[in-house]
Amino acid sequence: MTLSYSRDQVLALAPDAASVKAAQKLLSVGKWSLLAHDPSAVWGECQGSGKKPYLVQVDRNGPAFKCSCPSRKFPCKHGLALMLLLADQPAAFREAEAPARVTDWLEARQDTAKKKVERARAQAEKPVDPKAQARRVKKRWVEMAAGLDDFELWLRDLVRQGLAALPGRDADFWSEPAARLVDAKAPGLANWVRALQKVVRSAPDGWQRRVMAMAGQAYLLLRAFRRFDELTPEEQADVRTALGWAVEKEAVLAGSNSESExxxxxxxxxxxxxxxxxxxxxxxxxxxxxxxxxxxxxxxxxxxxxxxxxxxxxxxxxxxxxxxxxxxxxxxxxxxxxxxxxxxxxxxVDGLVGTRSIDTALDQAAERLAANPWIGRQPMGLCEVRLVPGEDRWRVVDGRGRCLGLHPKFKRSWELLAMSGGGAVDVFGEWRDEGFLPLSTWSDEGFRSLPHEEME
Amino acid sequence: MTPLASLARSVMLGTERGPVDPAPVPGAAAPVLETVWSRQASTEERVLWAAAVLGPYEDAGETSGAVAPDGLLEPAPADERPRCSDDVAQILRRILAEQPALLAEWLELAATAGVIAPPSALPDLLDAGKRSKEIRPQLVKVVGRRGRWLAELNPPWSYLEKASAGDNLTEPDAAQLDQEAWDEGTLAERETFLRDLRRVDPASALELLKEVWTSENAATRERLLGTLDEGLGMSDEPFLEEALGDRSKRVRGVAAELLGRLPASRRARRMIARAEAIFRLERKMLRKSLVVQEPDEWDAAAQADGLTEGAARDLGPAAWRIRELAAATPVSFWTDDLGLSCEELARQVDRSPWKQALSSGLARAAQLQENVDLARALVQAFRDDDSRAREERVVAPLLPQDEYDALAVGRVAKAESLAELSTLVASHVSGASCYWSAELSRAVHVKARQHTLSPETGDAWRLSQLLPSIGIRLHPDVIEEARKLWPEDLATTHRIQEEVDKFQIVLVLRHQMREVFRT
Incomplete structure (x- = not known):
């Protein structure tokens, strides 16, 4: 099957809005001296400001872009325009045999991809030296320990001096420990300090409880770090992730290899x-x-x-x-x-996978949380739920009348309600500490993505 | 309050200021917390430990709420009309995101095709309808039952209900009108109410107005009296005649203007009497000629009838009076009393030393009395006379659409710059249809192209104003030829090229839109 990209999908590839605008200017067929495709690639020649037209080509499997223009943006406006034209006016393209410049490029890409897989496989098959790994872990551990000691003092002071003092703290109160944690190679905790500052500054209802919960989470992480050696490898991994001490990609790829320990x-x-x-x-x-x-x-x-x-x-x-x-x-x-x-x-996709029972979904979430208390956002799929608008908060309700609040940052409630028509729809989203945030839905209109964006 | 919230509250002032005394925790967390509190550690550590236990405990124990069956929404009724195809929906999304000016056309096509919009687009469509009243009649049809159901749930979209009432009933029921708006509403609400009522039942509206007439202030009287132009007829004449004697000059002005639209009114008869003293037809041999007696200052009665004194750049005091009188006199005076056909009258005006004053006054009379014959004759006479272009703009809209368009075609062909073309295009926005006739469309885009290509008249700023409105108003039959005729690569400036590219994109989208609706 030839993979075709819809307009929306192509637009999603654009690096920024300016590129989309620039690409739209190239959407008239007359700007192109050549538009052609075959099952694996699309290519064209676009007249630019220079004498020679730009040669644009797209690998449909990917998609991947290549263009002879000097733009540093990727994909460039020519690549985007080529794919938009294909989505809008497929008749303008002729089917043809790909020229050498296209086939060579495709082959090179396949080779690179193959090599990458091989490299990963080789990495994965390379026997891991447990001693060397342990040495590395130990070294980092020592670097972190001192920083975390300081942080624990800061955390205890926070409780000692009281939560009421937090809203009046100046910027240094927050930025200093965060910077120290970055130096101590615990960026995960540094982000945590910034998140805490944000909660205090925006002061939502019940911010004191949120602060307490976050402090508890951080403290739990500190205690777990002190007993790092006693933890199972999986628990160690969760602690490392929470601290921002990422497991290397290679180790992950190696770990997935069944022969690895x-x-x-x-x-x-x-x-x-x-x-x-x-x-x-x-x-x-x-x-x-x-x-x-x-x-x-x-x-x-x-x-x-x-x-x-x-x-x-x-x-x-x-x-x-x-x-x-x-x-x-x-x-x-x-x-x-x-x-x-x-x-x-x-x-x-031909549908969403999920549960019809909100209680079952919450049980699953609780199980994950029990296994990893620093897990953060979790996926949640709810089938056949209905929407209930509310003054301050909307909710989703399952067939048994159990409900969950929607996340305050979810901005597309009306769109979701319109698609449901007040009836049951399937919704997939993130389960977060302030509620359920839908990311896609399956209704009689089919699948529809509700992509979410936020600044942190 | 949850146990964690209680813990948070107990350390609000800090452990250094006093002991921590959190509420006891029931359930499975109790024994764990007991261990925590009995630890040999500082208070701060024990508080943090307790928080570490209670946080996940409460998160994991988060339970669903309950919604009673009667708390659920009544689902939207099923739609009778089919949903539009995926391709049509795709075009709609592009329009909403990139070319909102084309929404009216999409709605019209969808309404004509009898299809409804995809539900996911309803919120954007309803928002668009909130911003623009013009699209509401089509919007009501295209959002279907689900759209109306959705709009009822969100107060900012409540306008749709009113618009759909208009969709179902050709004439709103007088009883349906909101009497409260009349009794207690603001002036604007009362005005709307009265206007709506005039549409259904002009006589009762007039009665309502008479009831309150004497107790309202001048500004209110002026505004409310204006609503009588809806459904105006001879039965309003006695009241208007009375209003000519109003204390307020502005109210008198409104009454005079309304009476000017009633050629059978007493005021019209008085005007004829005045006109007879001023305008005369002399016959020499076979030749008729219109003789105008320079009028003296208006007497009190004439002023009471709304005739004013004044002067303007091209009109002296006497010319002003002539224009005033010509504007207020029924057309029948010229045709019946003087026995001139409209064409003959126009020719007489051309030859008269009072040409400018008569042209202006007669154009106004034709407009007020909606006299198409006179309008047509005047347009003929004004055609090649630039000094009377303003008068032409007054009467031209009275012509039937095809004549009006044909007239515009002639004007457009003569436009000497993009600026002139812009003025013409702006003044020629035909009411009912979203686009121009094919002939006019062709004339406009060919002219625009000619000026764009010429180095003397090409002007990127003008073009950025002009091309978008041409793009959305071109007749469908002309879209394809315009696309082909406008070059992809103009040998002009980059900025001009940019505007032309945008224009092309609109044309391509409109073409595609028509294609997907066809299939």
Whole structure:
């Protein structure tokens, strides 16, 4: 099957709004001296300001872009315009045999991909030297320990001096421990301090309880760190993740190899991409792609990071199913995964997987939390739920009349209600500390993504 | 209050200021907490430990709430009309995101095709309808029952209910009107009420107005009297005649203007009497000629009838009076009393030394009395006379659409700059249809292209104003030829090219839109 990209999907690939605008100016067929495609690639020639037209080509499996223009943006406006034209006016393209410049490029790409997999496989098969690894862990551990001691004092002072003092604290009160934690190589806790500051500053209802909960979480992490050696490898991994001491990609890939002794596991399954949510911290953009196995119902989270205008490496859009080889990060409740390999082409999803009972969904969430108290956002799929508008808060209700509040940051309630028509729909989203945040829905209109974006 | 919230409250002032005394915790957490509190550690540590236990405990124990069956929404009724195709929905999303000016056309096409919008687009559509009244009649049809159901749930969208009432009933029921708005509403609400009532039952509306007439202040009287232009007829004449004697000059002005639209009124008869003294037809041999006696200052009676004194750049005091009188005199005076056809009258005006005053006055008379014959004759006479372009703009809209368009075609063909073309395009926004006739569309875009390509007249700023309105108003039959005729690469400036590219995108989208509705 030839993979075609809808307009929305192409627009989702754009690095910024300016690129979309620039691409739209190239949407008249007359600007192109050549528009052609075959099952694996699309290519064209676009007249630019220079004498020679730009040669644009797109690998449909990906999609990946290449253009002879000097733009540093990726994909450039020519690549976007080519794919938009294909989505809007497929008749303008002729079917042709790909020229050498296209086929060579495709081959080179396949080679690179193969090499990458091989490298990963070689890494995975390389016997891990447990002694060397233990030495590395120990070294980092010592570096962190001193920083965490200071942090514990700060945390105790916070309780000693009282929560009422927090709203009056100046910026240094927060930035100093955060900076110290970054130096101590515990960026996860540094982010935690910033999040705490934000809760205090925005002071939502019941902020005192939130602060207390967060302080407890941090303290639990400190205690767990002190007993690091007594923990199981999975627990160690969860503690490391919470501290911001990421497990190396190679180790994850290695761990998924069945012969390895390290924790972590692999999975090969057609996975449905059910939701995407983007968080922007300063210039760092973090994209969470929630996947759910179409056969086992197993959840997976793929995180993508990009700085500034850089595009994300993975450009799947919600609503597709991809046959994937995944490697899970070790955890007592594994969610985060790396994509080892992708097989075949994407196809559209044909429904959402979830439970009809909100209580069952909450039980699942509780189990995950019990296994990993620092787990954060969790995926949640609810089938056949109805929406109830509310003055201050909307809710979803299951067939038995049990309900959950929607997250205050969810902005598309009316759209969701319109699609449901007041009847039952399937909703997939994130279960977070302030409620359920829908990311996609399946209604009689089919699948519809409700991508979420927030600044942190 | 949850145990964790209680713990938080107990350390609000800090452990250094006093002992911590959190509420006891029931359930499975109790024994764990007991161990925590009995630890050999500082109070701060024990508080943090307790928080570490209670946080996950409460998060994991989060339970669902309950909603009673009567707390659920009544689902939307099923729609009778089919939902539009995916392709049509896709075009709608593009329009909403990128080209909102094309929404009216999409709605019209969808309404004509008898399809309804995809539910996910309803909130955006209802928001668009809130901003623009013009699209509401089509919107009501296209959002379907689900859209109306949704709009009822969200107060900002409540306008739809009123709009759909208009959709179902060709004439709103007088009883349905909100009498409260009349009794207690603001002036604007009362005005709307009265106007609505005039549409259904002009006589009762007039009665209501008479009831309150003497007790209202001048500004209110002026505004409310204005509503009589809805459903105006001879039965309003006695009241208007009375209003000519109102204390307020502005009320008198409104009454005079309304009476000017009633050629059978007493005021019209008085005007004829005045006109007979001023305008005369002399016959020499076979030749008729219109003789105008320079009028003296208006007497009190004439002023009471709303005739004013004044002067303007191209009109002296006497010319002003002539214009005033010509504007207030029934057209029948010229045609019946003087026996001139409208064409003959227009020719007489051309030859008269009072040409400007008569042109202006007769154009106003034609407009007030909605006299198409006179309008047509005047347009003919004004056609090649730039000094009377303003008068032409007054009477031209009275012509039937095809004649009006044909007239515009002639004007457009003569436009000497993009600025002139812009003025013409702006003044020629035909009411009912969202686009121009094919002939006019062709004339406009060909002219615009000619000026765009010419180095003397090409002007990116003008173009950025002009091309978008041309883009949305071109007749469907002309879209394809316009696309082909406008070059992709103009040998002009980058900015001009940019505007032309945008224009092309609109045309392509409109073309696609029509294609997907066809299939």
């Amino acid at each position: 390290s924790p972590g596991e692999g999975l090969r399954e057609p996975m449905a991409v059910l939701g995407s949510s983007l968080t922007v911290r300063d210039r760092l953009r973090e994209l969470r792609l929630w996947l759910r196995g179409t056969q086992t119902g197993r959840d997976a989270l793929v995180l993508e990071f990009a700085y500034g205008r850089q595009p994300f490496e993975l450009t799947w859009t919600a609503g597709t199913v991809q046959d994937l080889d995944l490697a899970f990060y070790p955890s007592r409740s594994p969610l985060r995964a790396l994509v080892k390999e992708r097989h075949g082409d994407a196809r559209p």
